[in-house]
């Protein structure tokens with residue numbers, strides 16, 4: 001278990017519970033009361049000096065992180081200068097990726113769980129890309145910013161409200177980027193829907209649906225390394241939405257969350273927790289460690305978010321039940337609806353037929369509404385791959401913005417709000433589904449912040 005045991009989790013949970021109790025008390029006093037006093041300047045729309053070359057340090061090059069080596073190796077103006085991972089096997093694999101690409105070997109750091117600090121001390125690292133287990137995201141991103149680097153952190157950005165606030169505060173104090181790398185915001189369909197929303201195709205937005213429904217019980221067989229070796233324990237620690245951001249990120253961008261609207265409160269309920277224990281019983285010997293865990297996370301968690309402007313978003317999490325993959329990706333407006341998995345659209349005005357029937361043929365919609373960024377980079381994205389190209393496009397866009405002095409598409413406030421669904425859903429589930437307030441991580445700046453541009 002990497003650097004995070006049940007005791008430290010419980011300590012963090014107690015703090016979270018205390019914070020959400022405070023949040024509840026403060027609710028009547030108005031949402032601005034939920035924000036601690038700022039000790040830095042807002043980083044909304046932060047632009048940092050243009051970088052001719054972006055020198056990349058990677059922490060965690062396991063199942064997810066190894067893909068980033070490939071992507072940055074293939075992006076003009078990016079150079080991987082340092083890699084850290086505590087697992088010597090994945091370090092060897094990283095060395096091979098670099099030598100196969102015919103590139104100079106970066107510095108490698110692998111001795112001890114704090115070896116990443118040696119990477120952070122290097123002068124030739126501008127950005128730090130963190131793809132480690134969840135419990136490491138907060139300390140690594142925070143220390144990266146304090147070391148003067150820009151932090152790019154895998155999902156979720158943090159796992160307690162305190163961690164999320166601390167990352168907001170550290171970004172504001174250091175004036176560094178802290179972007180949670182929500183790759184799904186760069187999927188072709190999600191980009192197209194964002195473009196459609198901005199062109200008013202759906203009318204006024206009312207409601208969204210987002211999910212991470214992905215059967216991952218098999219990861220429980222990863223015992224010594226890989227995702228399941230650290231992720232399984234969360235099913236015995238938290239009952240709520242463990243992984244909210246993949247579906248929620250794009251829906252939040254459709255709705256201009258933190259840029260004209262913001263999450264106000266949520267209510268959450270979980271189904272019984274049955275599937276993981278049943279799987280352990282079926283797949284492992286009776287005395288195996290997987291059979292000794294008390295799986296408490298409901299197999300299906302459903303949360304409802306209310307935004308300040310009154311819209312609703314349903315967010316689901318299910319990595320346990322046998323069913324097809326879905327992120328829902330549904331957006332309903334006054335003129336019609338788009339839904340994903342499978343893609344379908346129904347409109348009152350401007351559709352291809354009656355709104356009583358789904359149009360499942362996306363050809364005409366792609367032709368008319370593909371996002372300009374996809375039109376520009378989609379071919380390269382598909383060639384380089386990573387979840388259909390979204391991973392490459394995200395990395396490309398990060399480097400593009402840094403080299404051209406443009407603000408990033410996602411900021412620390414987005415990462416904090418989207419990730420907050422995990423601790424808030426757990427607090428709501430533990431409290432019979434009673435609502436829990438989102439703090440305003442932007443401290444009021446959401447009211448004047450400009451919506452994300454349609455770029456390309």
Ligand SMILES: NC(=O)c1ccc[n+]([C@@H]2O[C@H](COP(=O)([O-])OP(=O)(O)OC[C@H]3O[C@@H](n4cnc5c(N)ncnc54)[C@H](O)[C@@H]3O)[C@@H](O)[C@H]2O)c1
Pocket residue numbers: 002059060061062063064065084085086087090112113114115116131132133134136154155156181182183225226227228230387
């Ligand atoms: N955005 C996506 O589509 C997506 C997909 C998969 C995983 N993820 C995220 O990526 C992260 C990593 O997941 P994964 O599946 O690659 O897990 P993994 O276990 O395969 O990789 C994590 C790596 O971090 C290393 N590590 C652990 N502690 C470390 C430390 N103190 N210092 C340096 N290295 C350390 C491990 O040795 C391992 O190689 C998670 O946050 C996960 O949520 C995102």
